Amino acid sequence: MESVLRALAMYVALLILFRLTGRRSLRETTPFDLVLLMIVGEATQQALLGEDFSLVNGLVVIVTLLLADIGLSLFKGRFPSMERVLDGVPTILVADGRPIEERMRRARVDLGDILAAARERQGLAELRQIRWAVLESDGTITIVPAERR
Amino acid sequence: MRAPPEIAEIERNIGFQRKVWAAERAAWAAMLGLVLLALLGALGGAGPLAEGRAESGGLAVEWPRIARLGLVTPIRVTLPDGEQELRLDATFSEGWRLRDATPPAVAAQAGMPEMRLRLAGGAPRATVVLHAEPVGAPGFRRLRLAAGAAALDLPVLIWP
Numbered sequence: 001m002e003s004v005l006r007a008l009a010m011y012v013a014l015l016i017l018f019r020l021t022g023r024r025s026l027r028e029t030t031p032f033d034l035v036l037l038m039i040v041g042e043a044t045q046q047a048l049l050g051e052d053f054s055l056v057n058g059l060v061v062i063v064t065l066l067l068a069d070i071g072l073s074l075f076k077g078r079f080p081s082m083e084r085v086l087d088g089v090p091t092i093l094v095a096d097g098r099p100i101e102e103r104m105r106r107a108r109v110d111l112g113d114i115l116a117a118a119r120e121r122q123g124l125a126e127l128r129q130i131r132w133a134v135l136e137s138d139g140t141i142t143i144v145p146a147e148r149r
Numbered sequence: 150m151r152a153p154p155e156i157a158e159i160e161r162n163i164g165f166q167r168k169v170w171a172a173e174r175a176a177w178a179a180m181l182g183l184v185l186l187a188l189l190g191a192l193g194g195a196g197p198l199a200e201g202r203a204e205s206g207g208l209a210v211e212w213p214r215i216a217r218l219g220l221v222t223p224i225r226v227t228l229p230d231g232e233q234e235l236r237l238d239a240t241f242s243e244g245w246r247l248r249d250a251t252p253p254a255v256a257a258q259a260g261m262p263e264m265r266l267r268l269a270g271g272a273p274r275a276t277v278v279l280h281a282e283p284v285g286a287p288g289f290r291r292l293r294l295a296a297g298a299a300a301l302d303l304p305v306l307i308w309p
Contacts, residue, residue, distance in 0.1 A: 020172065020176035021173070021176075084162070084165065089165055089166055089169075090162070091159070091162075091163065091166050092159055092160055103163075132156055144156075
């Protein structure tokens with residue numbers, strides 16, 4: 001029973017922490033972000049398993065986590081209003097080629113991030129070529145080129 | 150310039166997103182607070198808030214006022230002059246797992262109503278460090294120790 005409770009508590013804690021840390025935090029993964037993620041995983045593993053490294057305990061923890069994830073997706077499907085709370089909503093950062101500085105600052109996205117997304121995804125090199133830039137709920141930046149008007 | 154319906158729909162959610170940003174900032178402050186509390190020892194481990202010291206009738210104890218389940222924590226006990234036996238309340242064996250003692254007790258007797266540890270003689274005041282790990286449920290509990298006529302009843306907060 002303890003393993004199940006530990007796994008559920010850790011699932012909820014991680015869900016809240018990563019939601020409140022902000023969607024940009026671990027989306028554009030740099031090598032350091034990857035190392036940080038591995039350290040988080042290692043710290044989580046200790047808390048999940050305690051001193052019980054048995055096969056059964058490992059399986060119980062994994063099944064509990066997967067079941068919690070399935071439960072969360074069903075919950076979000078049942079209550080769409082909770083989906084935007086848990087997953088977030090898209091945010092417009094550039095409108096008609098003009099960056100919205102206040103939103104970018106709050107979302108911790110700089111102009112370089114937007115221009116990089118424009119180059120990578122649309123082959124655009126200048127801000128004025130961007131009609132809309134949208135920070136999606138998963139942390140990616142979607143670019144709508146001005147030419148498509 | 151007129152925005153397409155999808156973009157207009159996204160723009161309608163900006164009020165909600167502003168609330169999320171405000172919640173994020175509050176959460177960052179809470180995280181900072183948590184780290185500061187951890188540095189002070191309020192969550193157990195080392196730190197000024199976690200470490201307690203008490204003395205009564207020659208029995209001196211440095212104990213964890215705040216501890217965590219599963220974390221082995223030292224409890225340093227100095228017995229009154231001439232005493233060689235440390236008595237631990239029966240609740241000790243229920244709430245703590247004694248990993249070892251430094252120096253090791255020459256004799257130990259576990260049972261009701263208390264656990265007794267007999268220390269080696271020689272020094273004017275025998276000192277032992279008990280390496281103990283809180284077990285069971287988190288919450289407040291008491292750590293009761295006695296040697297001769299001296300006794301201490303100490304509070305401990307156990308975090309999960």
